[in-house]
Amino acid sequence: MTQSPVDGGPLLSVRGLAMRYDATTALAAVDLDVQNGEFLTILGPSGSGKTTLLRLIGGFIEPSEGRILFDGVDIAHTAIEARPFNTVFQDYALFPHMNVAQNVGYGLMVRGRPKSEIAEKVAKYLEIVDLAGMERRHPAQLSGGQRQRVALARALICDPRLVLLDEPLAALDAGLRRQMQEFLKSIQRQTGVTFLFVTHDQDEAVTLSDRICVMAQGRVEQIGTARDIYYRPKSRFVATFFGDNNLIEGCRVTVDGACVETPLGVIDLAAPTALAGKRATLCIRPESLSPLSEGETADMSIQAQVTAVDFAGPVTRALLETDAGVRLSLKSFSRPERDSILAGARLTIGFTASATALIPAEAAP
Amino acid sequence: MNAARPSPLSGLAVGAAIWAPLLALIFAPLMSFLIYGFFQVEDNQIQRTLSLETYREALTNPAYMRTFGKTVLLALQVSLACLVLGYATAYFVWRRPARWRAPLLFLLAAPLLMSYVIRIYAMRGVLGANGLLNGVLTTLGIVDEPVTAFLFNLTAVKLTLIVILLPFATLPTFIALERIPASLLQASSDLGAGAGRTFRSVVLPLSLPGATVGAMFTFVLAMGDFLAPELVGGIDGFTYGRLVFTQFGLAFNWPLGAALSALLLAVALCVVFGARAIGSARWRR
Amino acid sequence: MATVSANFRAADARRPLIGKRSLADWLLGAVAGIVFLALYAPIFLVFALSFFRTRRGEVQWDSFSLDWYGALFSNAEIAQALVFSLIVGFSATLAAIVLATGIALYASVPQRSERTRAVLEFLVFLPFLLPPIITGLSLLILSREIGLPRGFITISIGHTVFVLAIVYRILLTRIQAVSRNVLEASRDLGASRWQTFRYILLPQLGSAMAAAAMLAFALSFDETMITLFLVGDESTLPLRLYAMMRVGFTPEINALVTLVLIASVLLALIAARFIRGRVGDIEP
Ligand SMILES: Nc1ncnc2c1ncn2[C@@H]1O[C@H](COP(=O)(O)OP(=O)(O)OP(=O)(O)O)[C@@H](O)[C@H]1O
Ligand SMILES: [Mg+2]
Numbered sequence: 001m002t003q004s005p006v007d008g009g010p011l012l013s014v015r016g017l018a019m020r021y022d023a024t025t026a027l028a029a030v031d032l033d034v035q036n037g038e039f040l041t042i043l044g045p046s047g048s049g050k051t052t053l054l055r056l057i058g059g060f061i062e063p064s065e066g067r068i069l070f071d072g073v074d075i076a077h078t079a080i081e082a083r084p085f086n087t088v089f090q091d092y093a094l095f096p097h098m099n100v101a102q103n104v105g106y107g108l109m110v111r112g113r114p115k116s117e118i119a120e121k122v123a124k125y126l127e128i129v130d131l132a133g134m135e136r137r138h139p140a141q142l143s144g145g146q147r148q149r150v151a152l153a154r155a156l157i158c159d160p161r162l163v164l165l166d167e168p169l170a171a172l173d174a175g176l177r178r179q180m181q182e183f184l185k186s187i188q189r190q191t192g193v194t195f196l197f198v199t200h201d202q203d204e205a206v207t208l209s210d211r212i213c214v215m216a217q218g219r220v221e222q223i224g225t226a227r228d229i230y231y232r233p234k235s236r237f238v239a240t241f242f243g244d245n246n247l248i249e250g251c252r253v254t255v256d257g258a259c260v261e262t263p264l265g266v267i268d269l270a271a272p273t274a275l276a277g278k279r280a281t282l283c284i285r286p287e288s289l290s291p292l293s294e295g296e297t298a299d300m301s302i303q304a305q306v307t308a309v310d311f312a313g314p315v316t317r318a319l320l321e322t323d324a325g326v327r328l329s330l331k332s333f334s335r336p337e338r339d340s341i342l343a344g345a346r347l348t349i350g351f352t353a354s355a356t357a358l359i360p361a362e363a364a365p
Numbered sequence: 366m367n368a369a370r371p372s373p374l375s376g377l378a379v380g381a382a383i384w385a386p387l388l389a390l391i392f393a394p395l396m397s398f399l400i401y402g403f404f405q406v407e408d409n410q411i412q413r414t415l416s417l418e419t420y421r422e423a424l425t426n427p428a429y430m431r432t433f434g435k436t437v438l439l440a441l442q443v444s445l446a447c448l449v450l451g452y453a454t455a456y457f458v459w460r461r462p463a464r465w466r467a468p469l470l471f472l473l474a475a476p477l478l479m480s481y482v483i484r485i486y487a488m489r490g491v492l493g494a495n496g497l498l499n500g501v502l503t504t505l506g507i508v509d510e511p512v513t514a515f516l517f518n519l520t521a522v523k524l525t526l527i528v529i530l531l532p533f534a535t536l537p538t539f540i541a542l543e544r545i546p547a548s549l550l551q552a553s554s555d556l557g558a559g560a561g562r563t564f565r566s567v568v569l570p571l572s573l574p575g576a577t578v579g580a581m582f583t584f585v586l587a588m589g590d591f592l593a594p595e596l597v598g599g600i601d602g603f604t605y606g607r608l609v610f611t612q613f614g615l616a617f618n619w620p621l622g623a624a625l626s627a628l629l630l631a632v633a634l635c636v637v638f639g640a641r642a643i644g645s646a647r648w649r650r
Numbered sequence: 651m652a653t654v655s656a657n658f659r660a661a662d663a664r665r666p667l668i669g670k671r672s673l674a675d676w677l678l679g680a681v682a683g684i685v686f687l688a689l690y691a692p693i694f695l696v697f698a699l700s701f702f703r704t705r706r707g708e709v710q711w712d713s714f715s716l717d718w719y720g721a722l723f724s725n726a727e728i729a730q731a732l733v734f735s736l737i738v739g740f741s742a743t744l745a746a747i748v749l750a751t752g753i754a755l756y757a758s759v760p761q762r763s764e765r766t767r768a769v770l771e772f773l774v775f776l777p778f779l780l781p782p783i784i785t786g787l788s789l790l791i792l793s794r795e796i797g798l799p800r801g802f803i804t805i806s807i808g809h810t811v812f813v814l815a816i817v818y819r820i821l822l823t824r825i826q827a828v829s830r831n832v833l834e835a836s837r838d839l840g841a842s843r844w845q846t847f848r849y850i851l852l853p854q855l856g857s858a859m860a861a862a863a864m865l866a867f868a869l870s871f872d873e874t875m876i877t878l879f880l881v882g883d884e885s886t887l888p889l890r891l892y893a894m895m896r897v898g899f900t901p902e903i904n905a906l907v908t909l910v911l912i913a914s915v916l917l918a919l920i921a922a923r924f925i926r927g928r929v930g931d932i933e934p
Binding site: 379380382387388390391392394395398450453456458474475476479480481482484490491495497527528531532582585589591592596609619629630633634637 | 674678679681682684685686688689690691692693695696699704749752753756770773774776777779780781782783784785787788789790791792795807810811865868869871872873874875878879888891892895896903907910911914915917918919922
Binding site: 058093095107154 | 836837
């Protein structure tokens, strides 16, 4: 875990935050801690409440319930302009009638800072976002990526404690998007400002974030590092949301929680205590399965029949069926010569217990 | 610091600043004129005792009712003429190539910004015994002598109102036509409909509500007008609007004038609500 | 004709056209021609008459002169009426812009209920939708009841109420076109409500306000029927005209009418430019 508790508590704590519209519950009792200086990404499918959470924190809307603690003070009902947070909007929301310098300097101007200070800071921040020399341009005369950077500079110039970004890259094409990801990351490192970033793109979340908060249907499913989320899902939703996963149903954790009976055999595994004695589902990533050659050993080894092989460039995927009738998918790096994995062949595959995760079984049908 | 919402007090102040002028300048006058209808005039003095006498007089006196009926008929004829002529003109302009449309539209709209009195005055120049219309007719040999039938009678009022109110009918029609999605027209021709067929089954049904709303507006304006009847109507062109206006001038019977125009208000409100229903039905479809 | 029709289709493919000019087409053209003639012939007649003399109803086409204009400029009553009209126009326009801006802002607050907005708009549009005679006489009665003498104030109120709907409509449309996000961004950057209005909304409303002001002014300048009820000792230009017309033709009316027409059309043209030109300001 890279969690870095800086001088004690988190920068921002959200407690039991809920937002209900007439018929819909956009957000249901969310708890979330944002650590100082981190890049935290909120990830979730469309309609999962990401924007709602961000707008509540930013102060654009007021919650139906719950608290937002900043420096120990509840700011859930504080005026938007009084919160030391700034937002980068998805459509940039640049002021169309102002030029780049006026846009960037706006936050300082409305605070009544002297002209010389504004000019100085605008120049500095335009330097940071690599837009020096564009001061006099109007938003309409900028490319998408440039507008994005103006929006970023405008949000950063007031030294916010937290920058909120709602899918800021969604409108950019793939190439520019990659470039802007690098850029965002480097700016965040350079300035040390805490970023709360919303996306529904998993790759983006993994590339950028210190931690990821996965949301579904207005709830937080799991918070953790990308590695945690990937290898240690705590729910079926998280286990299947990122990439391929093998979900092996019909497992049972022993009462002492020390091992798991699975259709593949018994695995020694320290199960979460909540699951002791319960039915569970075992998750293992396709690339954590590896074909064993003669004499090799692993924590677990199983015999399986290859039913299909699919060459996909860098990786080759294979579908397997074990003798116990469990279907698995396996991913391994492709090799230039013909693969040892052939349809119809029998294989011994192995995996380590630490590569697996346990989630609660689906409710009994 | 705690003020995500404006405080209830400042919200109240803003609400008051918005509503107060509207209530004082629009609502209150309407109410006071409705109340005035309950007063009477005796010996050129307004008696502030409430009774239904004035309203009864206004609504039952056969002379007033005859004038009212005549004016409704006049307004109906005017608005119908505006509907037909306005629709044809709007449709004509709509079908011009793009570069002609804007200037033609401007020509249709510009008279709205020309003084009402001036346009009536100009119509007098056309309709008079020495007017343009007579000039054309005598030159063409259609009549031998200039006819006096065009000015200072009900026909003159009708013609003048039609010309003056036409822009109110053409503009809504044009806007309704412009709102028809191009894809509908293409779909219709694509499905094999000829131009006439497309007009009858696509263009007309989609634009008629807008045109009707415009025509209803001309009806209201024609009903209440007293300037055109006064300036080109003569004795024959005595309309309900003039009847009301007289009560505030020579006759000096404000309560009667108020009571008489309550009927006008009722008609106007019916038309306004009717027009709203037609206008919004168009979107529900 | 065939080439005209082909051009027509190429220029504007979305309007399905009859291949050949049919009878209906000709009829349509004829009606439109008559309508345009009816709209403009009277005006041109006045225009022409302002330069010529008439004798026993016959226009003397060889008598071109600017005499009527001369007579006009030496008519002090008309000059007074013109000045008064201008003052009333400015006051009513200013009042309508301020009031309509407030109402439009109030109505476009997102949490405003549908009902509130409907009642508000009903009130705003009423004086525009009702026959002017009703607006006029109801203001007359109220001003008498509260003891407000007829004159500048009553006329200005009448005109303000009359043009309010148009100004409101134009401003509301523009306010709704300003992205909500931009306003939120301003608040987010620390601006107060007032600062957001002053620095973000107002500059984007500017040209709409100018256009609305010109339209309002033109409408006020021409208003007659409401004014007739509210006029005191001082007369506006249209009322002066009305009075002159009732006593009979004085030829300098033609000159006056011509000048007023030209001014109105110029104002309308400028307003139209403003309304259209603005779209380009923001997204060139
Ligand atoms: N103003 C509103 N009124 C009613 N329902 C709303 C409102 N705003 C959001 N919702 C609902 O709340 C839910 C969450 O919306 P939200 O915008 O937070 O989703 P999101 O995760 O940002 O989705 P996306 O990825 O599509 O942007 C949705 O079901 C949405 O329909
Ligand atoms: Mg969203």
